[in-house]
Amino acid sequence: MANLPYMLQFSAQFKHNRNKSFPAIVPTTIFQSPDSVNVPTPSRTAFSLLDANLVNIPKKYLVSNAFKRGPEYCSGDTDESMRVLKRLLEFIRGVLPGGSWWRLADDEQETGSLSTLARPITALSALNQMWALINDEKGVLYTSFVALTIAALSEILMPGIITASVFSAANGETSMFYRKSLLLVFLCLTSGICSGLRSGCFAITNTILVKRLRETLFSSLLLQDMSFFDSEEVGELTSRISADCQRLSRTIGNDIHLILRNILQGSGAFVNLMILSWPLALSSLIICFTLSAVFVIYGQYQKKAAKLAQDFTSSANAVAQETLSSIRTVRAYGTETEECQRFAQGLDRLATVGMRESVAYGLWSMSFIMSYRMTQVFAVLLGGMSIFSSRFSAEQLTKYVLYCEWLIYAAWRIQDNMSSLLQSVGASEKVLQLMHLSPSSQFLSKGVKFQELTGCIEFADVSFHYSSRNTVPTLKRVNISIQSNEVVAIVGANGSGKSTLIKLMLRLYEPISGEIYVNGIPLKEMDIRCLREKIGFVGQDPHIFRGDVESNISYGCSRSIRREEIESAAKKVYAHDFISGLPHGYDTIIDDNLLSGGQKQRIAIARAILRDPEILVLDEATSSLDAESESYIKEVLHSLKKDSKKRTIIMISHRLSSVKVADRILVMDNGQIVEGSRGQAHCFYSKALVDRVLSKSTYENELMASTLAVRHWRPYLLGRKFVVLTDHKALKKLLHQKITTSDQQQWLSKLMGYEF
C-alpha cells in the first residue's frame, strides 16, 4: 500500500509525458517506496528502458537511486513529511490568537480624503453624537426608559416568586400559593405591557434616528469642497447614506435598550444571589468577569471586522453603481464579464472578512456556552454541598440556580449586545466622520451681499492645480479682465484649462494663488449663494434631473415661476417644439438617458436663461446642437447681448462659428492666456477677418484653424493681434507674409512640414 502514492505519481508523470518518446513498458518493480523492505534488484533491461531525462521523472522515485543513495532517498521522504509538518505548524500558528489567519485585510489603509480629514470614533463619542440627534424626542425616550425599568424589574422578580409558589404548593400552604400565583399574573402583565411599550418606543426613536442621520449626513456631504468629491466615489457615499445609517440606527433600536435591560436584570439577579449567599454570588461573578475578558478581545476584533465589512460593501456598491450607470458603455464594449469579476472581487474581500468574523463569533459563543453550563454545574455542586451541611434549603438552592442562570444569561446578553454595538459603531465610523466634516469655507463665511451685479470679472495672477494632481499646474498666472456687458469667448486646445477657469469663477475650487474679483470684490469675500443666484451656467454635459420637463427648466430658480415663463424660455432656445412632441409635453418625466444630447443642451440653456442672469456662462453649451439649432441659439445670444439688461456672457467653444458673436476671443494654451497681462485689453483677433473667413469656411477648416492658431502660432502672436486662419491657402499666404526670418521659417517647417 505504501507504494501506491509513488506509483500514482509516476503514472501521472507518465501520462503527462506520453507524447514524448517514452518506452511503452515500464516494469513496476523498479518503482518502490522507501519503506519497502524486500526491494528486488531492478533488471538492467528494465532500467535501460527508463530514460529519466526523457520523461523528466524525479530521481528520488528511481529504485536504482534509492539503492545507490539510500539515505538520500529516505531523506526525500523525510523532507516531504517535514514540509507537511511545517505547513501544519504554520497553520496552527496562524489560527492561534494574533496569528496571520485572523488578519482581516492585506491593506487596511484608508483611502480618500476622509482618512486625512477625520478622527477615529469611539463608542462613547458615537453614542454622544446619536444622543444629540434624538435629544428633542425626550418624551418618547423617557417613556421607553421607564417601561424598560418596570419590565426588567417585573421579570427579575419572577424566578423568586415562581420558586416560592412551587414550594408553597409542595408544603401545602394554599393561601400563600394563590397569593404568589396572583402576583405572578400581575408581573406577567406588567412585564408584557412594559416590554411592548419599551420595544415600540425604541423602534420609533430608531426610525427618527435613521432619518436624522441620513439628513445630517446628506447635508454635510453637499457642503463639502469639490476636491472632496474628486477623491470620494459617489457609489461609496450613497452606500454610507443607505446601508451604514441603517446599521448605525440598530445601536439605539436594539443594542442600547437591550444592554440597559440586561444590566437591570443582571443587577437584580446579583442582588438576589447576594441575599441568598454572598460567597456563592461572588463565585458566579468570577465567571462573568472571565466572560468579559474574553469579550474585550473579541469585541475589538469584531469592531474592526465590521468596519472593514462596511468599507468593502461600499466599494462593491461603488462598482455596481458605476457599472449600472454606465450600462450603455458596458454593453457597447461587451465588458459584462469583466464588470462581474470586478464586482466579485469586492464580494470576495467581504466574504473573507465575514468568514473570520463568523469563526470569531463561534469561538466567543463556545466560551460563553461553556461558562454558562459550568455555572449551572457549579451552582448545583456548591448548593448541594450547602444542603448537605444544612446551610441551604432546597428552595434556596432552586432560587440560587435560577438567579445564577439569569446573571450569566444577562452577562452574556450584555456582551453580545455590546459586541453588536461595537460592530455598529465600527461599521458606521465613516458615517459619523463624514457627518462631522466641516463644511467648505465658502458656506461658513458670511460674505458681502449685493443687489446688483455689474458683471465685471477680473482674474489677477490666478494659479491653480487640482489637489489630486498637485504637481501639475492647471492654470499659470492667468490675468483676464472682462468688462460688464461684454461677450467673451474662450478657445483653446483640449485640456488647456478653459473649464477650470470657469470652475474657479463659479468658486467650485479656490485658486492656489492670485485673486478673482467680481464687481470689484474678491470672490472669496462675496456671499456665494447671492453670487450663484445671479449666474446662469450651462456645462459641457448638462445634467437632467429625473422629473418633469417643467421642473427641470425651473431648477434652481429662487423666485416662483409661471408655466408661461417656462414655455417662453423653451421657445427662445427652440426647445418648445420637441417638448410639445413628448407624450405629456412639459409634464413628461425625463432624465439623462431619456433625451438626446442636443435636447438636453437646449433644456439646460433654457434653465440658464430663465434665471435672467447677470453673468451667463456657456461651457461648450452648443457642442451637441445641429447646425440649424446652433444658429438659432446664436440668435438668442445676440438678442441677450442686445437686451436692456446688462449681462456678461462667457462662452467656451471649439467651434469658431459659435464664437462669432463674441466681442473678444481669449485663447488658452497649457493653462495660460496666450497673450496679455493684467489691465491690458486682450484683443486676440481681427474681427473683420474672422467675419470674412467664417462666412465661407467649413466646420473642419475652422477646427483645424483654431488648433493651428493655438498650438503653432503662439510664439508669433506675442505682441500682435490674433489672426484666425481658416484654410491651408490662407495659412500659406499668411506664412509668406509674416514669416520672414530663416529661424522662423525653420521652426515652422519642422513643426508643420511646410516648405518655404
Ligand SMILES: Nc1ncnc2c1ncn2[C@@H]1O[C@H](COP(=O)(O)OP(=O)(O)OP(=O)(O)O)[C@@H](O)[C@H]1O
Ligand atoms: N477634477 C479634476 N481633477 C484633476 N484634474 C482635472 C480635473 N478636471 C480637469 N482636470 C485636468 O485639468 C486640465 C484642464 O482641464 P479643463 O477641463 O479645464 O480643460 P479644457 O480646456 O476645458 O478642456 P476641453 O476643451 O477638453 O473641455 C486637464 O489636464 C484635466 O485633465
